[in-house]
Amino acid sequence: MTIKITLVDDHKIVREGFKQLIELEPDMNVIAEFDGFDDAVSSDILHSSDVCVIDISLGSTNGLELARALKENSPNIAIIILSMYEQAIYVSEALSIGVAAYLSKRTVSEDLIEAIKSVTKGRTFYSQSILFDVNCSQKQILATLDTLTTREFEVFKLMAQGKEVKRIASEIGVATKTAHVHRRNAMMKLNISSSFEATQLALKYGLLDATNLYE
Structure with a gap:
């Protein structure tokens, strides 16, 4: 079976280079190219692709x-993002959309074919430099969690369950004002601004089971 691929990049010479690389593979074919959002999102042929390669x-x-618009309208298309941005924040946003692969532009010529093969088999793929950055960011978060005092960590976990400050104060046996202070300190250290972000963080690092969320 031939893998049908669409390229979306605003530099024609870049698209041509990717097309030549891809079509060296006997089971891959570039069926369309676009240089911007408007042309791509309004094209029917885009939605006939197996894989869409998009410059960030x-x-x-x-x-x-x-990528977001494509996943909403054609969720079965595997999306590969090409980016000069390797920081975890960009990768996390792509993951939240449902992007299957995130490639660094520094190594895209080495990674692209392998990424296409991976995503068409239902797997994800990330350039090694991006994985390194994400792993470093995770280590930083875990190190920050270790800086929370016992009370701050306790309040953080209860906050992550969706509990209000008054209930948290009652459960741990402190004044509401004191619970507010612990909550504020934990949020500042973890650089979060809401209970929702606390829940996401706790779930991500295995500090909370979804079945324990407070209702």
């Missing part, structure tokens, strides 16, 4: 916006 920078538009 499309002139005035973020490639992740195209």
Whole structure:
């Protein structure tokens, strides 16, 4: 079976280079190319692709916006994002959209074919430099969690369950004002701004089971 691929990049010479690389593979075919969001999102042929390769920078538009629109309308298409941004925050946003692969532009010529093969088999793929950055960010979060006092950590976990400050104060036997202080300190240390973010963080690092969320 031939893998049908669409390329979305605002630089024609880059698209041509990717197309030549891809079509060296006997089971891969580039069926369409687009240079921006508007042309791509309005095309029917885009939705016939198995894989869509999108540059994160499309002139005035973020490639992740195209990825989001594509996943909403054609959820079975595997999306590969190409980016010069390797920080975990960008990778996390792509993951939240449902992107299957995130490649560094520094190594895209080495990674692209393997990434296409991986995503068509239902797997994910990330450039090694991006994995390194994400892993470093995770270590930083875990190190920050270790800086919480016993009370701050206790309040953080209860907050992550969706419990209000008054209930937290009652459960741990402190004044509401004191619970507010512990909550504020934990949020500042973890650089979060809401109970929702606390829940996401706790679930991500195995500090909370979804069945324990407070109702």
